[in-house]
Amino acid sequence: MIELLASRYAYALMFVLLGVGLYMMIANENLVKKLIGVNLFQTAIFLFFVAVAYVEGGSAPIVPADPNPGELAMASPLPHVIVLTAIVVGIALTAVGLALIVRIYAEYGTLREDTLREVRADE
Amino acid sequence: MSSVELLPALLVAVPILMATVPIVLGLRFDRTGWSVTAITTAGVFAATAYLAADVYATGPVVHVLGGWDEPQGIGIELVADEFSALIALLVAATTAGLLAYTRAGGPRGNTFYAGYLLLTGGLLGLTMTGDVFNMFVFLEIVGLGTYAMISSGDGPESAVAALKYLILGTVGASLYLIGVGFLFMATGALNMVVLGDLVPELMAAEGEPTLLRAAFAFMFVGFALKVAQWPLHTWQPDAYQHAPDGVTPLIAALVSTVSAYALGRVMFTVFGPEFLTATPYLTEIVVTVGAVSVVAGSTLAVVQLDVKRMLAYSSVSQFGLVVAAYGLVTETALLGAIVHLIGHGMMKAGLFVAVGIVALGYGARTVDQYAGLADERPVTAAGMAVLLIALVGIPPSIGFIGKWYIAVGAVQAESWLVAGVIFLSTMLTLAYAARLLEKMYFTPASTLESPHAPEAVATDGGDVDADEAPAVAGDGGLLRESARRGSPGAVSFGMLAVLVTVTVTAVVLGFAGGAFGDLLEPFVSEVFN
Numbered sequence: 001m002i003e004l005l006a007s008r009y010a011y012a013l014m015f016v017l018l019g020v021g022l023y024m025m026i027a028n029e030n031l032v033k034k035l036i037g038v039n040l041f042q043t044a045i046f047l048f049f050v051a052v053a054y055v056e057g058g059s060a061p062i063v064p065a066d067p068n069p070g071e072l073a074m075a076s077p078l079p080h081v082i083v084l085t086a087i088v089v090g091i092a093l094t095a096v097g098l099a100l101i102v103r104i105y106a107e108y109g110t111l112r113e114d115t116l117r118e119v120r121a122d123e
Numbered sequence: 124m125s126s127v128e129l130l131p132a133l134l135v136a137v138p139i140l141m142a143t144v145p146i147v148l149g150l151r152f153d154r155t156g157w158s159v160t161a162i163t164t165a166g167v168f169a170a171t172a173y174l175a176a177d178v179y180a181t182g183p184v185v186h187v188l189g190g191w192d193e194p195q196g197i198g199i200e201l202v203a204d205e206f207s208a209l210i211a212l213l214v215a216a217t218t219a220g221l222l223a224y225t226r227a228g229g230p231r232g233n234t235f236y237a238g239y240l241l242l243t244g245g246l247l248g249l250t251m252t253g254d255v256f257n258m259f260v261f262l263e264i265v266g267l268g269t270y271a272m273i274s275s276g277d278g279p280e281s282a283v284a285a286l287k288y289l290i291l292g293t294v295g296a297s298l299y300l301i302g303v304g305f306l307f308m309a310t311g312a313l314n315m316v317v318l319g320d321l322v323p324e325l326m327a328a329e330g331e332p333t334l335l336r337a338a339f340a341f342m343f344v345g346f347a348l349k350v351a352q353w354p355l356h357t358w359q360p361d362a363y364q365h366a367p368d369g370v371t372p373l374i375a376a377l378v379s380t381v382s383a384y385a386l387g388r389v390m391f392t393v394f395g396p397e398f399l400t401a402t403p404y405l406t407e408i409v410v411t412v413g414a415v416s417v418v419a420g421s422t423l424a425v426v427q428l429d430v431k432r433m434l435a436y437s438s439v440s441q442f443g444l445v446v447a448a449y450g451l452v453t454e455t456a457l458l459g460a461i462v463h464l465i466g467h468g469m470m471k472a473g474l475f476v477a478v479g480i481v482a483l484g485y486g487a488r489t490v491d492q493y494a495g496l497a498d499e500r501p502v503t504a505a506g507m508a509v510l511l512i513a514l515v516g517i518p519p520s521i522g523f524i525g526k527w528y529i530a531v532g533a534v535q536a537e538s539w540l541v542a543g544v545i546f547l548s549t550m551l552t553l554a555y556a557a558r559l560l561e562k563m564y565f566t567p568a569s570t571l572e573s574p575h576a577p578e579a580v581a582t583d584g585g586d587v588d589a590d591e592a593p594a595v596a597g598d599g600g601l602l603r604e605s606a607r608r609g610s611p612g613a614v615s616f617g618m619l620a621v622l623v624t625v626t627v628t629a630v631v632l633g634f635a636g637g638a639f640g641d642l643l644e645p646f647v648s649e650v651f652n
Contacts, residue, residue: 025290038293045300052308078197079307082256086300089263093293096270100286107279116283 010051017044029113031104035097042090046083053079130174131186131201131251134211138163138244142237149233156236157226163240164219167247171215175208179642185253197313200253205646206461210384211250213468217376218243220624223617224476225369228483230275238275242268242373249381253315255303255393258385259296262349266292269362269378276367284365288358295348295355302342306393309334318393326398335394336402342389343409349382352446353416356439363435368479371431375438376472380464383445387460391650396452409450414544416443421551425558428489430478433555434471437514440548441467447541448529454647456532462639463525466629470514470522473625477507480622484614490559494566503614504563506622510629511556516549519633527636 005012021044024037053076061077063069105111108119141163145156178184183204191198203211218239225231225239245264252258266289274285307313309332310321325332344355351359359379363371390399399405420440427433441463448460480503481487485496497504513520516527526545533541 022294025294031286034290038290041294042297045297045304048301049304052304078313079304082303085256085260089260092267093263093289096267097286097289100270100274100282100289103274103282104279104286107282120280120283 010054011048014044014048014051017041017047031101031111031113031116032098034113035094035101038097039090039094042086046086049079049083049086053077127174127177127184128186130170131184131203132188134167134170134174134215135201135244135248135251138167138240138247142240142244145233145236145240154231154233156231156233157222160236160239161219161222164215164222164243167243168215168219171208171211171247174203175212178203178205178208182645199257200314200316201248201251202253202315203251205643206384206388207250209461209465209642210381211247213465214243214246214250214377214381217373217468217472218246220621221369221373221472221476223615223621224372224479226617227613227615228369228479228618230367230369232275235272235275238268238271239373242272242378246377246381249385254313255306255315255318255389256300256313258389259300259303262296262299262382262385263293265378265381266296269374272370272374273362273366275370276365278365281365281367284358284361288362291348291355291358295345297345298341298348299345302338302340302345305334305338305341309338315388315392319395322394323397326401335398339394339398339402339405343386346382346386346389347412347446350379350386350442350446351439352412352443353419353439356416356420359439360432360435363438363475364429364431368475368482372472372475372479375434375475376468379438379442380468383442383464386446387449387457387464390449391457396651399452406450406452410447410538410541413443413445413447413450414540416440417447417544417548418443418551421548421555424555425551427555428491430481430488430490430493430559431475433490433559434474434478437552437555438467438471440551441471441514444526444529444545444548447544448532451529451532451536451538451541453532453536454651455528455535457650458640458643458647459525459528459530459532461643462521462528462636466513466521466525466632469625469629469632470510473510473622473629474507474514476618476622476625477503477510480614480618481507483618490562493559493562496563500614502619503622506619506626508560508563509626511560513629513633515552515556519630521629521632521635523633524636524639 018041021037021039021041024040025034028034028037055073055075058073058075061074061080063072101111104116108116110116110119141159144159148155148159174184183202185203186201188199188201242265245261245268249258249261249265252261270285270289270292273288274282303313306318309325310318312318312321322335325335348355363375366374399409417440420436420438420443424433424436424440427436445460445463445467448456448463451457481493481496481500484503485492485500487493487496497508509520513522516522516525526549530542530545533539533545
């Protein structure tokens with residue numbers, strides 16, 4: 001078990017982060033913090049992909065200009081590209097989410113979900 | 124590269140590019156959004172029909188993006204095969220047809236139509252992508268478009284519903300992404316067809332492919348959220364209810380449908396029947412999730428007061444049927460699931476259009492307020508009645524064919540649970556459909572004159588009935604009282620034409636059971652070869 005954690009700590013860390021994000025999303029009453037939880041959740045997945053790409057002793061996946069570079073040990077570039085795309089998607093989602101929160105705040109005057117529930121129940 | 128091969132890429136790119144046009148034109152002109160969208164979606168529909176004709180005549184059309192024809196299975200492909208062409212047709216037809224409703228019924232504004240086109244492009248991309256990671260990107264594009272569409276309602280409730288969907292939808296898509304990560308770890312490929320070949324090899328080599336199982340588990344839970352399966356359905360009723368009337372048909376007919384299609388694609392093209400049946404408890408879990416959704420969704424639908432909410436819960440139950448059919452892993456059940464996806468999308472689009480017409484022209488939103496509808500709005504009531512009966516699954520209608528194939532598949536697979544659930548779901552569907560039919564046809568309208576407590580509160584509150592604001596604003600300063608009773612003048616010919624067309628198609632396709640079987644036969648038999 002200890003050995004597994006020592007060699008695979010990146011994955012363990014990823015699932016801890018995932019859990020923290022998920023907990024924030026569920027337990028926090030503040031809408032902005034909920035959205036931060038979503039971001040944390042996604043970031044954990046990005047780290048997971050980066051960890052997948054790692055090759056022991058590998059360098060950054062930049063092929064030198066040398067026409068015959070010989071044997072190269074480098075991290076897989078594909079997950080990096082995936083993460084790059086996913087980050088862009090995540091930013092777009094955060095932007096839309098924040099826009100919605102701004103509108104909710106303008107309409108109801110609160111960012112807390114429990115207060116929001118009361119306000120909506122009163123109407 | 125022939126011209127047909129270009130079509131899949133154009134069908135995705137053109138709507139997304141055109142989505143910027145209404146905003147740019149909006150700087151100078153006020154109301155160009157509808158025209159731009161109408162031209163684009165009409166073009167997209169024509170192109171999709173041409174593509175589908177080609178697919179059914181000569182077989183799948185594959186477009187390799189950027190000419191990246193690498194054999195390792197990491198280049199992105201757009202694929203139109205027998206399955207995706209049918210879904211693409213549904214998407215194109217619904218987005219084009221629904222414009223006849225939004226023309227007069229709203230929501231209006233150039234930014235709304237920009238979102239509309241973005242959603243169209245995203246849905247078509249999700250339908251045709253042949254790459255598991257690309258599928259995630261399109262899932263999120265569809266999500267973004269949907270959140271924007273839902274929040275385009277005037278009331279503050281719509282923003283809350285959209286945020287709820289945003290948080291849950293993002294979690295769903297992210298779980299799917301984790302699944303993609305595990306799949307990539309196991310195989311090193313992202314292309315669906317390549318994955319479909321690698322998965323059986325891995326199974327033969329390893330016996331207990333833990334990574335593949337983890338990948339499937341994450342993907343399935345992610346899609347269960349997106350498709351709104353019990354108990355992950357909680358975003359859906361809010362989203363459907365609080366979205367503007369012009370948007371609900373679009374979301375109800377397409378967004379969850381295309382997600383369910385994506386689930387089917389992942390289950391059958393990527394993992395394949397061999398993996399599904401060889402993994403212990405997998406099919407049992409899928410069938411149980413679907414079956415529980417059927418029962419829970421219909422039961423919750425029966426007790427709803429608001430018609431839109433009732434139909435939303437009905438969607439939970441109908442998608443449960445599709446997921447349960449996937450879980451049976453037989454040719455007939457898969458065929459039934461596909462037909463039911465198409466049929467349900469069409470019927471729900473029609474029903475929500477009818478709900479919009481009734482809200483606009485009659486001011487009724489709850490089941491009780493539908494009393495006497497048949498006398499005042501005979502065409503709408505008749506269309507709605509036929510669609511409800513089709514949803515129950517009474518022949519001849521497309522709702523019947525889907526359920527029939529699924530039921531036959533369940534009997535073939537000797538899954539008496541699913542067979543029983545289909546029977547039960549038909550009864551429960553009848554329960555909520557009959558409630559509405561009884562109100563429309565057999566309860567006199569006079570009951571409507573007595574003020575209903577919730578409606579009175581809503582009217583005094585001022586903000587809550589903002590869903591009806593387009594009707595009020597459209598006719599300029601109507602009195603509150605008459606707004607409650609609706610304004611029949613606000614119902615345009617286009618709206619009724621859409622409703623009648625959908626209704627007639629749903630019935631006519633009831634005779635096309637064999638045709639669906641022939642069209643989908645190449646795909647289904649390739650999956651189960």
